[in-house]
Amino acid sequence: MNVLLVDDEPLELEQMEYMIQSIYPFWKFHKAADACQALTINQNFKINLAFLDINLPGRSGLEFGEDLRAVNKEVEIIMVTAHQSFDYAQQSIRIGVVDYLTKPVIESDLHKVLSKYKKQDSSHDYSSLIHHSLSFIHDNFAEKISLSDIAREVHTNPTYLSRKFHEEVGASFTEYLIHYRIQAAKRFLTNNTSWNISDVAENSGFNSQHYFSTIFRKTEGITPKEFREKGK
Incomplete structure (x- = not known):
């Protein structure tokens, strides 16, 4: 999944990427500060999902969204805005926006928006063993942890965990x-x-x-x- 994040605030881009990666660690992220940069990215990558800030320098997020849909009919667009308005809603419907997020983006709201993609992507229907293992990594990544540490935590042997981890996550533990x-x-x-x-x-x-x-x-x-x- 190629995900496009467009916002002129670098911190907003990093925070959005970080929150999404907590659910989908292997999605590919492409970040842009304005419509010009974003169009260049779309020419080089097949963008599947785009998060567009409405208030961009130059062309607005809505204007860019219309340009994006003109050259990429399959892209799904989610608008990110600090202001809700009827005019924005009308334009969004016209260009086929699938959802809205209001700034500052709350992680629980983002997770709700992304839940449809979790259902579509069967590779993220983790078993309880792998779900527990990932949670342990997320909670203890700053510490010195090994596959054996996690195996003890989830009550299995390292060899079996290693195989299951690679099968379900698509990458090794390391x-x-x-x-x-x-x-x-x-x-x-x-x-x-x-x-x-x-x-x-x-x-x-x-x-x-x-x-x-x-x-x-x-x-x-x-x-x-x-x-x-x-x-x-």
Whole structure:
């Protein structure tokens, strides 16, 4: 699933991505600050779902949504707005908007909007074993945890858990844990500006700043410092 997030506030983009990834950790996110950037992204990727802020610089989110639907008939659009109005509602109906979210976006409201996609995607109907395992990771990612630790928590053996984890999640335990830690680090880099890179690494569960920076650059294409500067 390719998801487009369009908002001129970098913090809003990071928070939205983080909240959605707590449900769908392997969706691909593409972020833009305005309609021009977003159209370029749509030319390079098949966008399935778009979250559009109404108040964008230049062309509004509604105007861009109309452009997007003209070239991508299958995309589903969710508008994000700080203001509800009858005019917005009329335009939204015309371009086929499927839902609204009001700023500041509340996580429970976002989960309700995304529930339809959870039902459509059978790969996320996790067994109780894997659901419990994922919850343990989400609660303890900042600590030193291993597959054996989780196996003890869910009362099974590591070999069986490893196989079931890969079958249901589509990634190994190690791949998932690193991915989740990197997403947490991105949020910390954006939200906790008083933390240095070592603080971010430690609070994200990485045992050294060097290892964290190496993994971050490998997955994100830029260093943690560059990511923080980009978000300012």
